[in-house]
Amino acid sequence: MAMRWRFYPRSVVVEISLHPTPFHPLALLAAWEDALIARTDTAPAATACFVGRVRGHDGNGEPLVALELEHYPGMTETQIEQLAQQALQHHQALAVRVAHRVGRAALGEALVLVAVAADRRGPAQRACTELLEALKHHAPFWKKEWRADGSTQWVQGNTPL
Amino acid sequence: MLRVRLFGELRERAGWGEQQVSHAYALTPSQLWQTIAAELGATPDLPARIRVAVNQQFSDANVALCNGDEVAFLPPISGG
Numbered sequence: 001m002a003m004r005w006r007f008y009p010r011s012v013v014v015e016i017s018l019h020p021t022p023f024h025p026l027a028l029l030a031a032w033e034d035a036l037i038a039r040t041d042t043a044p045a046a047t048a049c050f051v052g053r054v055r056g057h058d059g060n061g062e063p064l065v066a067l068e069l070e071h072y073p074g075m076t077e078t079q080i081e082q083l084a085q086q087a088l089q090h091h092q093a094l095a096v097r098v099a100h101r102v103g104r105a106a107l108g109e110a111l112v113l114v115a116v117a118a119d120r121r122g123p124a125q126r127a128c129t130e131l132l133e134a135l136k137h138h139a140p141f142w143k144k145e146w147r148a149d150g151s152t153q154w155v156q157g158n159t160p161l
Numbered sequence: 162m163l164r165v166r167l168f169g170e171l172r173e174r175a176g177w178g179e180q181q182v183s184h185a186y187a188l189t190p191s192q193l194w195q196t197i198a199a200e201l202g203a204t205p206d207l208p209a210r211i212r213v214a215v216n217q218q219f220s221d222a223n224v225a226l227c228n229g230d231e232v233a234f235l236p237p238i239s240g241g
Contacts, residue, residue, distance in 0.1 A: 052241055069240075070169055072233065075217035100240065112241045132241055140214075141240030142169035154170040155239040 014084045014096045016077060020103045025051045025113040032097040036117060044094055044117035048128035052112040054105050058145050058153070065148050068104045069111070072140040076100075083134040091127035093118040098131070100141065163226060165193065166233040171211070174201050184228040190215065191222045193232060210237050 015032055017023075029049060037043050054067045084096040099113040114132045118124035136158045143155040163182045172178040175197065187193035190213045195205045207213070213222045214233040226232065 070172075071240075072166075072168055072214070072217070072235070075214060075233070078217060136241035137238060138219075139240045140168065140235055140238055142236060143239040144169075154173075154236070157237045158239055158241070 013088065013094075014081060014098075016080050016084065016098045018071065018077065018100050018102050022105070022109050023099055023101065023113075025049075025099065025110045028099050028113055029097065029115055032095075032115065033117075036095055044124075045119050046121045046124040047115060047117045048121070048124040049113065049115035050128055050132050051110055052132075054107050054109050054111055056107045063148065064107065064145050066104050066106055066146040067111070068144040068146065068152075069100075069102045070142045070144070071100075071102050076140050079139045080135065083138060084131060087116070087127045087131040087134065090130065091116075091118065091123040093123050093127040096127070096131065098135070100135075100139075102141075104146070162228065163187065163193070164229075164231040165197075166231065167197070168233065169236040171197075171201075171234055171236050184226065184230075188226060189223050190220065190226065190232050190234075193226075194222070194234065197234065211235065212238075 033043060033047065057063050080098050084098060087093065088096055093116050095117040097113065097115040101109065101111045105111060114128055116124050116128040116131065118127065145153045145155060163184055165180045165182050167175050167178055187196065191207055194207045198205050207222050212235040213220050214235060215224060216231050
């Protein structure tokens with residue numbers, strides 16, 4: 001059963017999208033799960049997901065008005081694909097869905113969706129956590145914080161877990 | 162020729178995101194960085210926090226470059 005993912009076509013095993021405009025993470029999640037069900041006539045036994053949104057303050061508590069995400073077209077998608085495949089194989093999970101915002105995003109907008117389907121909660125949750133952390137450190141995205149006075153600052157690294 | 166790309170804060174500091182550079186001008190990303198660092202007023206040694214990608218894959222900074230390669234200097238990543 002652990003190798004059931006082989007029955008999914010590659011495009012369903014790992015689905016990645018970058019969004020220059022706002023996206024609805026739960027709508028993407030529903031569409032992805034529908035696609036998985038259509039292939040196997042049953043929903044995956046376990047699905048873990050994470051949704052990250054733009055917070056209203058920086059690491060020092062200063063208020064923000066927006067967050068801008070720069071990426072490296074081509075390399076970003078390739079890196080996400082490689083990291084997702086590694087997480088799938090490492091945890092013998094079934095399928096992965098990643099969506100990521102690019103461009104300028106307002107407070108509260110979704111920045112990232114990571115979802116992992118597996119046969120059990122353990123592999124689903126572990127693969128989801130591992131993939132999210134891998135994305136944060138190895139998928140080329142850069143965040144720029146915007147403040148109300150028009151000043152900006154590039155984010156150096158990631159927020160603590 | 163090499164296609165050189167900068168992103169994030171490096172792109173803003175340099176005032177450009179992409180340039181074509183003669184291959185004879187730099188044989189490794191480290192050597193290429195020395196000219197960019199001079200432009201930025203930065204140390205000629207590539208800082209550990211700056212990662213290198215060659216042809217859109219992470220790479221060692223001392224790898225030999227080939228004519229036509231795309232070389233990118235990546236400031237600290239902050240995705241997710």
